Amino acid sequence: MSLHHVRRKAVPLAAAAAMLSVLAACGDGDDDGGDDGKNSASPAAEAGGATDLSKECPETIVVQTAWWPDITSAGAMYQLLGDDMDVDANAKKVTAPLVASGGKDTGVKLELRSGGPAIGFNPTSSQMYTDDSIHLGIPQGFDEAIQNSGRQPTLAVMSLLAKNPQVIMWDPEKHPDVKSIEDIGRTDTTVVYVPTPYMDYLTSKGILKKDQVDSSGDGSPARFVAAGGTIATSGYATEDPYIYEEELPDWGKPVASQLAYEYYPNPGPSPVIRPADKAELAPCLKKLVPVIQQGAVDLMENPDPVIDKVIELRDTFKADQPFSKGVGKYSVEQMRALDLVADPGKPVGEFDTGRVQELIDLAGPVFEAQKKPIKDGLAPGDLVTNEFIDTSITLGGE
Numbered sequence: 053m054s055l056h057h058v059r060r061k062a063v064p065l066a067a068a069a070a071m072l073s074v075l076a077a078c079g080d081g082d083d084d085g086g087d088d089g090k091n092s093a094s095p096a097a098e099a100g101g102a103t104d105l106s107k108e109c110p111e112t113i114v115v116q117t118a119w120w121p122d123i124t125s126a127g128a129m130y131q132l133l134g135d136d137m138d139v140d141a142n143a144k145k146v147t148a149p150l151v152a153s154g155g156k157d158t159g160v161k162l163e164l165r166s167g168g169p170a171i172g173f174n175p176t177s178s179q180m181y182t183d184d185s186i187h188l189g190i191p192q193g194f195d196e197a198i199q200n201s202g203r204q205p206t207l208a209v210m211s212l213l214a215k216n217p218q219v220i221m222w223d224p225e226k227h228p229d230v231k232s233i234e235d236i237g238r239t240d241t242t243v244v245y246v247p248t249p250y251m252d253y254l255t256s257k258g259i260l261k262k263d264q265v266d267s268s269g270d271g272s273p274a275r276f277v278a279a280g281g282t283i284a285t286s287g288y289a290t291e292d293p294y295i296y297e298e299e300l301p302d303w304g305k306p307v308a309s310q311l312a313y314e315y316y317p318n319p320g321p322s323p324v325i326r327p328a329d330k331a332e333l334a335p336c337l338k339k340l341v342p343v344i345q346q347g348a349v350d351l352m353e354n355p356d357p358v359i360d361k362v363i364e365l366r367d368t369f370k371a372d373q374p375f376s377k378g379v380g381k382y383s384v385e386q387m388r389a390l391d392l393v394a395d396p397g398k399p400v401g402e403f404d405t406g407r408v409q410e411l412i413d414l415a416g417p418v419f420e421a422q423k424k425p426i427k428d429g430l431a432p433g434d435l436v437t438n439e440f441i442d443t444s445i446t447l448g449g450e
Contacts, residue, residue, distance in 0.1 A: 094134050094149055094157035103152035103343060106159030109336035113150065113160060114185055118176050118192040118321060119168040120371040121146075121362045123355065123383040124290040124392075125321040126190055128212050128348035130365075131358050132162055144170035144369045153346045168192070169372055177204045180326060187325070187333065193218075194319040195249045195415050197435050201427040206324035208436045210341050210401035212348065213320020215392045217289040218250060219309040221296075223281025233310050234259055236284055244269040244276070245286035250316040252418045259315060271373070277302050289390060294382035311390065316414060317407045320392065322436075334440075341440035345400045348393055349447060355384040399443040408432040 097103040105113075117126045134149035134157065143165070150162035165186075167176055174182075176189040177196055181204045189206065191197060193216060197206045220233050220243060230236055236243060237260040245251050246269045254260045269275070269286060273296060276285045281303075287293075289311060296307050312318070323344065325333055351358055359380030366375050387393050394400045409432050416426050427434065 094136075094151050094155050097152060097156040097158050102339060103156050103158050105150065105336065105339050105343070108339055109158075109160045110187060111160060112147065112163050113336075113340070114163045114165070114187050115323070116165045116171075116176050116179050116183075116186045116189045117167045118190050120144075120166050120170065120369065120373060120375075121164070121365040122375065123351075123359060123362060123380050124217055124288065124387065125192075125212065126164070127351045127355070127358055127362070127383075128344055129162070129164055129190070129323075130361055131347040131351045132343065133164070133361060137361075139365065139368050141368050141370075146365055150343075152343045153350050158343065166369060166371075170369070175200070177206050177324070180204070180206065180324075187329075188323045189325075190321045190323055192321070193248070194322055194435075195411065197322075197324060198412060198415050198426055198430065199249070199419050199424055201430050201434060202425060205327050205427065205434070207327045207330060207434075208322035208324045208403070209337050209440050210344060211319045211322045211403055211436075212344075212401070213322075213387075213392050214394050214398070214404075215311065215313045215390065216250075216318040216320045217386070217390070217392055218248065218312045218318070219287055219289045219292070220245070220284055220312065221276075221287050221292060221307045221309040222284040224306065224308040226281045227284075227308075230308070233312070233315065237261060237264075240264060241282070241284050242266055243284045243286070246271050248286070249415055249418055250312040250318060251286070252422070253316050253414055254312070256418055256421070257315075273300055273303065281307075290383040290386045290392070291379050293386075294379055298378060299376065317411055318415075319403070319407070319411075327434075337440045341401065342442035342445060345442055345445040348400050349445060352384060352388065352393065352447060355380065394447055397446065399441055400445050400447060402438050402441050402443065403432070403436040405432040405436065405438075408436055 115129060119125060121130055132150050134151040137146050137148040139146045145163060145165040147161055147163040150158045150160050152158050171179060175196060176191040177200045180186050180189045222230055242264055243260060244266045247267045251265060255262045255265055276283060289309060293307055293309060296303050297305060359377055362380060363375055412430055419426055
């Protein structure tokens with residue numbers, strides 16, 4: 053979310069026609085400006101090298117994301133888009149040469165499809181099972197894979213975030229004695245939230261009371277502001293505190309928050325495949341996953357170009373939740389400060405299977421109670437694999 057959304061100005065029809073005439077006069081039927089732009093902008097990876105994906109991967113790798121373009125949940129994927137972008141504003145997708153670290157053209161293209169509002173809020177895993185052209189999906193939360201393990205199984209090939217940035221926020225002035233989510237549960241403060249499994253877990257364990265939570269939240273700060281901070285609300289550590297303090301004139305002050313992860317160890321968004329596709333995609337994933345890992349590192353070291361691309365795409369897609377430069381920079385700062393991308397010294401993208409098992413143990417009963425039974429005997433190996441991870445890739449050269 054952000055409050056600043058700059059839309060492009062429409063080009064008058066007469067001017068557009070004139071431009072088309074000029075373009076037609078400047079080229080012939082054999083000229084493809086897009087290909088020329090790609091070749092001049094990005095040097096090719098060494099043939100057969102680690103970042104040459106042309107032999108092992110599909111010509112265009114199709115990825116279904118969970119939301120509009122952003123930095124936190126899929127920034128590492130947008131990092132891989134070359135500058136020669138083919139943007140489809142109607143389909144809310146972008147296709148470009150897939151470039152590895154250093155701007156090397158990998159020999160294939162990357163297609164990133166927006167999710168959430170762009171596809172009628174159909175979950176990523178469901179979308180993958182209705183459209184077999186999708187190679188990788190990025191669900192909104194890792195627990196989606198647990199929930200759908202019996203009907204629409206997915207296998208995560210890496211984690212884009214080791215920790216989910218979901219938080220509950222409150223006004224420290226109105227609630228000076230509240231230091232944690234648990235403290236909120238000791239009060240009668242209403243907690244407004246967008247429906248999510250972690251809240252079901254918190255109420256099932258009595259950390260929050262069932263009669264104090266309100267699932268009618270829509271992600272907007274309007275209700276929190278209207279209540280003068282007397283309520284608490286769900287949000288994201290990488291965006292909302294900045295938005296509330298810097299981009300909401302009617303609020304304009306800090307909020308306090310705590311990660312839900314501290315109670316419910318849900319990893320962040322993770323690229324997943326259909327398990328049945330693993331054998332076919334394995335040669336590609338062996339090369340692609342390290343490229344994405346390094347993309348995550350490069351994003352943290354130099355986020356500005358990716359932030360600019362995300363803003364451009366959300367503008368073109370007319371996203372209902374625009375995105376500012378300030379939010380993008382704050383996102384990266386918080387990803388570092390909270391160790392969201394990877395645990396210190398651990399490989400980027402690697403799963404802690406012990407935590408995965410813990411989440412299965414915590415989330416399984418919640419889904420069972422909701423009449424959404426998970427796969428019998430579900431184990432970490434059914435949900436994640438580390439076999440494609442390059443363990444030498446860490447943040448900060450650790």
